[in-house]
Amino acid sequence: MEIKDNTFSRQFEAHIDGKLIAVEYSFQEKKIFLTKILTPDPFEDDEFLNDFLKEIMSIAEQRKLKVVPIHPKIAAFFRKNPAYKELLPPGIRI
Numbered sequence: 001m002e003i004k005d006n007t008f009s010r011q012f013e014a015h016i017d018g019k020l021i022a023v024e025y026s027f028q029e030k031k032i033f034l035t036k037i038l039t040p041d042p043f044e045d046d047e048f049l050n051d052f053l054k055e056i057m058s059i060a061e062q063r064k065l066k067v068v069p070i071h072p073k074i075a076a077f078f079r080k081n082p083a084y085k086e087l088l089p090p091g092i093r094i
Contacts, residue, residue: 053074
């Protein structure tokens with residue numbers, strides 16, 4: 001899966017079946033806040049979303065960023081994948 005970091009739009013982007021899926025973000029200090037998931041209607045591919053979020057976590061890890069999940073589906077991703085909880089900043093519990 002190829003993910004593009006569109007810094008102008010402040011979102012990570014990927015294409016599935018010719019349609020755009022994106023996760024919006026914002027930065028504060030050494031944290032990345034994942035604020036919104038933009039998907040085509042109707043988008044039911046949770047496996048693709050899970051893989052997409054894993055790639056984003058890898059990018060955050062490479063950039064030495066802590067991840068603050070704002071969107072409920074992203075918080076649910078952390079609950080389902082406890083290996084990524086080390087990316088959460090101190091004091092954030094999911």
